[in-house]
Amino acid sequence: MTDPTSLSPPSLETHVEAHDKTFLDANELVINMGPQHPATHGVLRVILRLDGEKVMGLECVIGYLHRGVEKIAEHRTYAMFNPYVDRMDYVAAVSNGLGYCEAVEKLLNVEAPPRAQYVRVILTELNRMASHQLWLGTHALDIGAITPLFYTFRDREEILKIFEKYCGARLTTHAFRIGGLQYETYEGFEKEVRTFVNFVRPKIDEYEELLTTNRIWLERTKGVGVISAKDAIALGVTGPVLRASGVKWDIRKAQPYANYKNFDFDIPTGENGDTYDRYIVRMAEFRQSLRIIEQAVEGIPEGPVMAKVPKVIKPPVGEIYHSIEAPKGELGYFIVSDGSTQPYRIRVRPPSFVNLQALDVMCRGAMVADVIAVIGTLDIVLGEVDR
Amino acid sequence: MGALMKELLLYIQSYLGSDKTPGGAGNIFWATVYILLVFGGLSVAVIAMNWLERKILAHMQVRLGPMRVGPHGLLQPIADAIKLLLKEDIIPAEADKVVFWIAPFIVVLAAFTVFVVVPFGPTHAITDMNIGILFMLGVSSLSVLGIVTAGWASNSHYPLIGALRSSAQMVSYEVAMGLAVLSVILLTSLHGVDLGLYGTGASNPQASGTLSMIGIVQAQQEQGVWFVFKFFPLGLIGFFIFAIAMVAETNRAPFDLPEAESELTAGFHTEYSGFRWSLFFLAEYSAMIAVSSIAVTLWLGGWLRPFPALHGPIITIPHLWTPVDPAAGALDFVFALFPGLTFLFFAAICFFNTARMPKHPLFKIQTMGLAGFGAVLGLIGLLMFIPAVRDRVGDIFWFSAKVAAFMYLYIWYRGTFPRYRFDQLMKVGWKVLLPTGLGLLILTAVFAMHSELWAQFTGAGHP
Numbered sequence: 001m002t003d004p005t006s007l008s009p010p011s012l013e014t015h016v017e018a019h020d021k022t023f024l025d026a027n028e029l030v031i032n033m034g035p036q037h038p039a040t041h042g043v044l045r046v047i048l049r050l051d052g053e054k055v056m057g058l059e060c061v062i063g064y065l066h067r068g069v070e071k072i073a074e075h076r077t078y079a080m081f082n083p084y085v086d087r088m089d090y091v092a093a094v095s096n097g098l099g100y101c102e103a104v105e106k107l108l109n110v111e112a113p114p115r116a117q118y119v120r121v122i123l124t125e126l127n128r129m130a131s132h133q134l135w136l137g138t139h140a141l142d143i144g145a146i147t148p149l150f151y152t153f154r155d156r157e158e159i160l161k162i163f164e165k166y167c168g169a170r171l172t173t174h175a176f177r178i179g180g181l182q183y184e185t186y187e188g189f190e191k192e193v194r195t196f197v198n199f200v201r202p203k204i205d206e207y208e209e210l211l212t213t214n215r216i217w218l219e220r221t222k223g224v225g226v227i228s229a230k231d232a233i234a235l236g237v238t239g240p241v242l243r244a245s246g247v248k249w250d251i252r253k254a255q256p257y258a259n260y261k262n263f264d265f266d267i268p269t270g271e272n273g274d275t276y277d278r279y280i281v282r283m284a285e286f287r288q289s290l291r292i293i294e295q296a297v298e299g300i301p302e303g304p305v306m307a308k309v310p311k312v313i314k315p316p317v318g319e320i321y322h323s324i325e326a327p328k329g330e331l332g333y334f335i336v337s338d339g340s341t342q343p344y345r346i347r348v349r350p351p352s353f354v355n356l357q358a359l360d361v362m363c364r365g366a367m368v369a370d371v372i373a374v375i376g377t378l379d380i381v382l383g384e385v386d387r
Numbered sequence: 388m389g390a391l392m393k394e395l396l397l398y399i400q401s402y403l404g405s406d407k408t409p410g411g412a413g414n415i416f417w418a419t420v421y422i423l424l425v426f427g428g429l430s431v432a433v434i435a436m437n438w439l440e441r442k443i444l445a446h447m448q449v450r451l452g453p454m455r456v457g458p459h460g461l462l463q464p465i466a467d468a469i470k471l472l473l474k475e476d477i478i479p480a481e482a483d484k485v486v487f488w489i490a491p492f493i494v495v496l497a498a499f500t501v502f503v504v505v506p507f508g509p510t511h512a513i514t515d516m517n518i519g520i521l522f523m524l525g526v527s528s529l530s531v532l533g534i535v536t537a538g539w540a541s542n543s544h545y546p547l548i549g550a551l552r553s554s555a556q557m558v559s560y561e562v563a564m565g566l567a568v569l570s571v572i573l574l575t576s577l578h579g580v581d582l583g584l585y586g587t588g589a590s591n592p593q594a595s596g597t598l599s600m601i602g603i604v605q606a607q608q609e610q611g612v613w614f615v616f617k618f619f620p621l622g623l624i625g626f627f628i629f630a631i632a633m634v635a636e637t638n639r640a641p642f643d644l645p646e647a648e649s650e651l652t653a654g655f656h657t658e659y660s661g662f663r664w665s666l667f668f669l670a671e672y673s674a675m676i677a678v679s680s681i682a683v684t685l686w687l688g689g690w691l692r693p694f695p696a697l698h699g700p701i702i703t704i705p706h707l708w709t710p711v712d713p714a715a716g717a718l719d720f721v722f723a724l725f726p727g728l729t730f731l732f733f734a735a736i737c738f739f740n741t742a743r744m745p746k747h748p749l750f751k752i753q754t755m756g757l758a759g760f761g762a763v764l765g766l767i768g769l770l771m772f773i774p775a776v777r778d779r780v781g782d783i784f785w786f787s788a789k790v791a792a793f794m795y796l797y798i799w800y801r802g803t804f805p806r807y808r809f810d811q812l813m814k815v816g817w818k819v820l821l822p823t824g825l826g827l828l829i830l831t832a833v834f835a836m837h838s839e840l841w842a843q844f845t846g847a848g849h850p
Contacts (some may be wrong), residue, residue, distance in 0.1 A: 010822050029548075030546075032544075053548075053552075053809050053810070143805045143806060144641060144800070145804065145805040145806075146444075146802065147803065148447035149448075151449065154449050204458075214805065216805045216806070216807055217805050219808070220805055220808055220811075367808055367809060367810060368548070368809075369644075
């Protein structure tokens with residue numbers, strides 16, 4: 001038999017062949033979901049072992065979108081590497097940029113001026129909402145509700161318009177620079193953000209109307225993909241997935257960065273750690289983001305947007321780990337500097353990659369349809385998993 | 388030669404004015420004409436449904452849907468059909484070629500054949516079988532066979548799982564469906580006129596019920612009530628059971644697991660492309676129309692206009708050649724105007740949108756096309772005011788309007804509901820619909836045997 005799966009690891013190969021020989025009396029059916037599959041959110045390949053519709057086990061194969069971002073960093077200056085991080089979690093590019101810029105700033109021991117901090121918070125929180133909107137639309141689409149996707153994309157468009165007006169790009173924004181911002185905000189920025197907040201608040205209720213009490217939605221999400229707080233912590237899961245299991249861990253509160261300590265907001269948590277709780281937690285995060293944005297727009301100070309940073313960035317020899325609360329969880333940058341203009345090594349701790357580990361635990365014993373629901377609820381972006 | 392022509396003409400004319408369906412009258416010429424008309428109409432309906440589904444769904448989802456091919460995308464289905472016919476026809480190397488080739492035809496055959504007994508009017512059916520409803524249920528469930536063979540012959544995992552899901556789903560929902568249908572057949576036995584269990588026979592004071600599709604509608608006319616309101620709420624419950632089961636039966640959202648895009652790519656027809664794929668598409672939509680026709684015939688009074696209780700006396704010869712009974716009078720006349728008004732309304736929409744078309748010269752042909760479409764609709768509407776035409780198409784109009792309402796529901800479901808999981812689907816079928824259907828059947832049987840019990844129960848007269 002000519003083999004299209006010659007790229008897969010050898011252990012798997014023998015398994016598939018053995019299975020083919022005893023096709024009719026085999027209890028297990030091995031199905032290859034992905035890398036081209038509508039519900040794997042990119043190029044994730046999941047090898048499912050099925051007993052009828054029941055999942056006996058699964059194995060993730062990643063790397064189809066590997067671009068060697070961390071290696072590229074070793075041949076770029078600190079400033080040149082900044083746009084590359086946008087391409088990791090491309091639906092939350094602003095958050096990636098914030099994490100990287102702050103990490104380098106920490107290394108350089110400079111701090112962005114207050115006005116820049118406020119603009120950063122506004123844009124990051126807007127980006128968190130955009131990311132959650134994309135998650136909600138695709139997650140609901142995976143479960144079969146096709147309408148929420150269009151509602152969320154309609155409203156996400158407004159956020160992207162603000163990004164576009166601010167920095168010219170909609171998706172991979174490269175919004176921040178090391179030491180602050182390149183651009184002052186455009187005229188009417190605050191007014192537009194305020195208008196957006198008022199526009200989107202009723203829309204979030206609209207999403208909830210479509211789903212929160214929908215019987216089929218409840219049946220499809222309640223008790224599906226449960227992960228206990230203990231397991232979640234053991235696997236290193238962060239972000240809304242961890243909080244839905246009842247762990248109140250949010251880096252914005254735990255290790256405040258930017259100027260999040262100035263803002264008043266809550267950390268929504270769930271109880272059961274199932275798909276429904278994760279949905280509720282993210283819906284609550286929408287509203288918390290709105291609260292933060294409102295406060296930030298009210299309190300935004302005048303002043304410069306760029307700190308004094310040398311033209312050629314040459315951080316002192318040393319290493320730094322800095323993490324932020326990206327929409328998907330803890331996004332960390334570990335940078336080793338050898339005193340030159342280029343980083344000696346950059347290691348990214350991507351939330352999607354770590355959260356994806358939980359897939360096996362959450363899916364074992366579930367149905368095929370639940371695998372789709374769980375992949376959706378983990379909110380992974382393959383650009384970030386593979387880097 | 389002249390004598391032969393005359394003979395032929397006589398043969399053709401012999402059917403006119405008959406109170407039977409062409410099949411029942413044994414007139415092969417008219418039966419053929421009816422077959423062509425039904426299948427032509429069905430194809431147009433599927434094409435229209437394709438466009439309507441995209442447009443309605445699009446407007447539910449804050450978008451426009453097809454807008455480029457023809458005015459408001461009216462020609463999109465035709466463009467798609469051409470595209471599908473021109474596509475490469477792929478049969479996978481590992482597939483079982485013969486079975487792979489046959490499967491779509493089984494599905495299409497099953498979906499189309501059921502229309503032989505669908506009554507668009509008292510004589511507007513290809514034939515009236517005495518086992519009509521059994522025939523419909525039986526033939527429509529044959530499509531499972533096509534789906535299973537399609538999934539198996541593809542020799543691929545996704546289609547196989549899709550086919551297994553599909554067969555399990557269709558078989559289990561047929562049980563609940565059958566129970567709901569049985570309760571209606573019990574209802575037809577009420578009220579003394581014998582419509583013949585084994586034939587559309589002569590009148591008999593001892594009622595015995597009927598399985599004939601036409602007989603079922605006539606029983607509703609006779610009793611002056613659509614069965615959905617009979618023994619309220621028993622009829623309504625039966626109707627709901629059927630309405631849910633029929634969505635599952637046709638593999639549509641929220642029961643579209645066999646072709647669950649996000650899980651199984653396209654389910655049983657993943658490996659099909661081009662023309663073969665379009666056959667599955669055609670079959671799916673005509674199956675939707677078929678099951679909706681059953682629901683309309685059994686519960687919503689088939690071709691009867693609304694308020695059947697206020698109907699004139701039964702005219703077995705359709706009001707083709709007889710003038711409208713003045714006693715039944717005014718209401719009949721008012722409802723007779725509906726077909727024409729509906730078409731005029733659609734024409735008005737077309738003209739309204741013609742006026743709103745962009746004035747740029749690039750849109751000239753599209754604007755003219757839309758105006759022309761409106762003109763055709765308006766002309767049809769006007770034609771329908773001519774009494775001879777009016778009385779002939781009234782039945783067909785009401786039947787089609789009711790089926791169209793179901794089609795809208797199908798689209799609405801798709802825009803609203805998430806998808807059930809397989810075990811939940813089975814739970815709904817076996818643990819909810821089946822017991823409800825059994826209880827319903829027993830209750831209906833009790834009340835059908837002793838309708839005086841129902842009168843005592845409700846404290847009112849017999850409906």
